[in-house]
Amino acid sequence: MGHHDLSQTEIKASPLDIHFPDSDGSRIPYEVFSSQAVYEREQERIYRGSTWSFVALEAEIPHPGDFKSTYIGDTPVVVTRTPDGSLAAWVNRCSHRGAKLCVLPRGNATSHACLYHQWNFDSQGNLTGVPFRRGQKDMAGMPPEFDMKAHGLKKLRVDSYRGLIFASFSDTVATLPEYLGTEMRPWIDRIMHKPIVYLGCTRQYVNANWKLYFENVKDPYHASLLHLFHTTFNIMRVGMKARSIPDATHGLHSIITATRIEDDTSGAEYKAQDIRSMNEGFHLEDDSVLGYVYEFEEATTNHIQSIFPQLVLQQIHNSLVARQLLPKAPDKFELIFHFFGYADDTPELRELRIKQANLVGPAGYISMEDGYATELVQRGTLRESKSCSVLDMGLGKPDQQDTLITEGLIRRFWSEYQTLMAL
């Protein structure tokens, strides 16, 4: 055991000797996907640093007292709806002896008592009760100067934008609307433009680094090549009207959209280039799963928006999802798909959304491959930590945004990641 503890300490203390050969984000040394030291630094500099992390939909905790246990990075936190209807979030650690305080994933409670010694807290995280604080008979209790106000839970900044709740450890991070930025907000507004209803979640646990998934949602190049469902059943090709837009200030967030157009001739290109995607002769017996009810100004079939570090907001056909991306270890992440609809859905539209849950999630027709692909990278690079990935697609036109054949969003992400991580 002693030896094991020592080696753990050594790993933690070792300085990061990681070399990015280019600053443009086009060459990524594979060790960033497996290094424990990188993972530790990410927890401090990203998740517990100057960022806002998505923690819940307001629709998940609509009533006073509602709470949800979740994570910022790998730190357990709880987000609550307080009695006055406002939001609060705190680290899920009792201020007494450090026990995990809230042990239920969800629920409703106006107070939270630690199991260990029954220290009691309100939903804002204030300490409200300490058993035997004043002692008993001639037994002393807590010292008279013990200050209840100084022993609340570690409170986080919390704010909501259009029903998406974010929390932050940082006192200095920009306000949430500023953090989201002027490019990203209109796209969030597009999805979250009216009251929503939470429809449930599914969870996927993947043996790969979280950044491989974050790359994946900034990678429109893979969509029609990895997800053969798209092209097998002719629903997405690179000839669609496309957008690949990064946040202008730091490039950590991004939006990808694809909109079907009438004169798309790109099908011939797949054939001409002998790309595996183009299979002919297959059709769905019941293609209602691919139905599309027009409910947005633009008939976009795919809206994939990543908000760094742990949200991906998604509309695929009429399926609406907030995906929460949680790092669990250098080679493990969890993805939680929060499905929702609008409060004014007709029964038919609600049924369609439930049916289209077949498209996304761990068994999704056009998403099940993503977890597998990230695992293949994790396995392939295990002992190749000094080698680099190649992200040159679209490099000649770095400002082009009307394309799906680009790795530009991924390059923007990595450039800023290096700055954030001081690498």
Add this chain to the structure above:
Amino acid sequence: MTSLDNLLLWFDLHNLQERYVSVLDNDQLEAWPDLFTKDGHYEIVPKENADADLPIGLIYCNSQSMMRDRILSTREANLYEPQTYRHMVSGLVITPIDKTTARMQSSYLVFRTNQEGDTAIYQAGKYEDLVVSTPDGWRYQSKRVIYDTLRVATLLAIPV
């Protein structure tokens, strides 16, 4: 119902369940939709959603056509590591509704083996079934798979 009726019903439904397990565990996926009625329902939902009365799950089919589509996609479109399931099913409880309809419930455990030969417990959960007697024998009118293993390991490619 007489004891003999009960015994025959148990025999028939037990056979249906064993056939169900056999087609999934032995790569006869094309035969899987045939165990349902034409308008049969099949869904896989996490226990947390089922308990909270929330509708979302991993797979939702409301017809045999949708089930055949799922298998077609599994075979022709989706990419995943070759794998084998082995089902262990227990705790079968049958509740007859009338002569041609019954409810069934049982627990299941699925082991998944990957192509390198590692076997892991992939999913634990329960089946809640509504079965009907048809001219072709007993079939599932609906099968609701409620899984306890909320964290789906990597992906789900094959029905449970």
